[in-house]
Amino acid sequence: MSYVTKEGLGKLRKELEQLEQIERPKITQQIAEARDKGDLSENAEYDAAKEAQGMLEMRIAKLKDIISNSKVIDQSQLDTSKVAILCSVKIKNKANGQELKYTLVPDTETDLKANKISVHTPIAKGLLGKEVGETAQITLPNGNQIDFEILEISLE
Incomplete structure (x- = not known):
């Protein structure tokens, strides 16, 4: 359990929303564009986009965990x-x-x-x-x- 202020919890939720609704679709689009360029074995853009996607998903999972295990301090x-x-x-x-x-x-x-x-x-x-x-x-x-x-x- 972690303690947060009401303001802090709001910031965490806002960041989560930004990542899920804006950043995730951007990375999905980047992966699709890189995939359309052909051979994936030598496609640095594809590798970079997949790595960015992994980092993004880790951050989303961490934020969800923090939010679900947080107690607001009164x-x-x-x-x-x-x-x-x-x-x-x-x-x-x-x-x-x-x-x-x-x-x-x-x-x-x-x-x-x-x-x-x-x-x-x-x-x-x-x-x-x-x-x-x-x-x-x-x-x-x-x-x-x-x-x-x-x-x-x-x-x-």
Whole structure:
């Protein structure tokens, strides 16, 4: 089971619809056109179209699986007394005083440009369950440890 926001589920469904109704027919047409060109054993266009079709079908199957096994998170039920999924967290690096703000989101909604990080990242895992004023000790993949003070927890 994976958790998604209502907005995230909508994006997944829209992508699935685009792939099934627009991309799939395009690839089918490309395969038909390449097949009409004759000998398939040396037809690079045919091979490329068949490979693209396989990749497309894998993505469609994955999206269907994610959508069917997703549970929408009800934001109104979230508690901001502790860091949890969909919370925005303002933190301060205790070593250098730098302040950062992240929103913890499901894997499918990660967007680093918007400071939305997966709840499965080392930083998010270290922050989950912490309260304002607490220190989260985050162990980075390289083994270094960073201490972050939780300054603020909110829903955005």
